[in-house]
Amino acid sequence: MEANDVDDEDFQFSRSYFLAKELGGYGKKSTCKLSDIDLVDEQELREAAANIQPKHESETAALMDSYKSFYLDWGFELRCGFGLLMYGFGSKKALLEDFASTALTECGVLVINGYLPSINLKQVMIALADLLWDQLKTQRRIPLGTSSKVQQPFNSRSMDDLLAFLDGPQVEGDECFICVVIHNIDGPGLRDSDTQQYLARISACSHIRVVASIDHVNAPLLWDKTMVHTQFNWWWHHVPTFAPYKVEGIFYPLILAHGGTTQTVKTASIVLQSLTPNAQSVFKVLAEHQLAHPDEEGMPVNTLYTICRERFLVSSQVTLNSHLTEFKDHELVKMRRHSDGQDCLYIPLSTEALEKLVLEISQ
Incomplete structure (x- = not known):
């Protein structure tokens, strides 16, 4: 084929392309909208996902x-002062709990569900x-000279006092420590910088050992060099389990579903359960006022205080x-300006969801 023939062929192709664009209405907008996507209810989608038969169970x-x-x-690594960090694909919840119940029977174990x-x-x-x-009392290894102020109740102690006790004087003989098992140390409830700093300080205490799991690919970015090598003192273990994230996935919204009332109530109820009884009662006062006065813009702060x-x-x-402040941090309560100029509080939930939530916290 000659060069002229190639040039003619390219020209004809280009001309046909632009003619097709012109005749086809170049600049024509699509009529498709995101709202046209048919999303199912979240609860229905979760039930369908729960019925999926697992594969490769024996493997x-x-x-x-x-x-x-x-x-x-x-x-042995824990007794040497290291923290264990488990990573790899699949839920490691069952693995960590089996390890704690099998190999850590001689020490106290506390489990933190970071996926909450x-x-x-x-x-x-x-x-x-x-x-x-x-544990110190049971083993009769309370150091001599321990002040009575250190004794219970601990709920009146400050965070610094609690850290000082956990990092208290070493006892003679074998080490006495508590093991903290943290599922998803990179979870939403533990991901902020202040919480990670406190977890690092807890891990550095002489009587504390940590076994944790991570699942987010960017989890190591939560820590600086001092936290990794000195405070947490991580010993990394690659332990892929390929187990489904059944429990952890409950608290994450599904992309192909719209948030249902049931899920909203469940999430808010879990948050409230982590607060004090008095805080729950204050929230209930606000919720009952909102249900009794649905047409009002909110409840004035002064009225709530009274x-x-x-x-x-x-x-x-x-x-x-x-x-x-606790309510606002967890987005349970929001504030807006009333028409008369005063600040009012309201709960950003539908009436149906709020009624269910009041029943949940009243039980």
């Missing part, structure tokens, strides 16, 4: 059994202090503000 079970041969090594939307770190530290105190004060739920405006 997965054999893989899990193979990790049991490492239990002695993992226990919200976690009260102060309550975690109080539980750790209670476990350590009971009712809570009469019911002995708060002792001062400062106490109420601390509860409200």
Whole structure:
């Protein structure tokens, strides 16, 4: 084929292309919309996903059994002061709990479910202090000269005091420590910087050992060099299990579903359960007012304070503000300006969802 013939062929192709664009209405907009996508209810989609038959069960079970041969090594690494960080595809919840119940029977174990939307770190530290105190008393290894101020109740102690107790004086003989099992240390309830800093400080305490799992590919970005090598002192273990994330996945929204009322109530209920009983009662006062006055823009802060004060739920405006800050941080409550200029509180839930939530927290 000659060069002229090639040029003519290219020209004809180009001319045909642009003619087709012109005749086809180049600039014509698509009529498709996101709202046209038929999304199913989230609860219905989760039920369908739960009925999917698992595959390769025997191979997965054999893989899990193979990790049991490492239990002695993992226990030795913990006694040497390392923290164990498990990574790899698949849920590691069953693996970590089996390791704790099999190889860590001689020490106290506390489990933190990092996949929950919200976690009260102060309550975690109080539980750790209670476990350590009971273990020291049981083994009669409380250091001489221990101040009575260190003793229970720990719920009145500050975070720094609790850390000081967990990092208290070494006892003679074998080491006495509490093991903290953290499922998804990179989970939504533990992902913020302040929480990770506190977890690192807890891990660095002399009486604490940590076994944790990660699943997000960017999880290591949560820590700096000091946290990784000094405080957490991670010993990394690649332990893919290929197990489904059945429990962890409950708290994540599904892309192909719209959020149903049931899921919204469940999420809000889990968050409220992590708060104090007084905080729950304050939230209930606000919820009942919103249900009784659906046409109002919200509940004035002063009105909420007066009712809570009469019911002995708060002792001062400062106490109420601390509860409200907790609600706002978890997006349970929002604030807007009333038409008369005063600030009002409202719960961003539908009436149906709010009624179900009130029933949940009243049980």
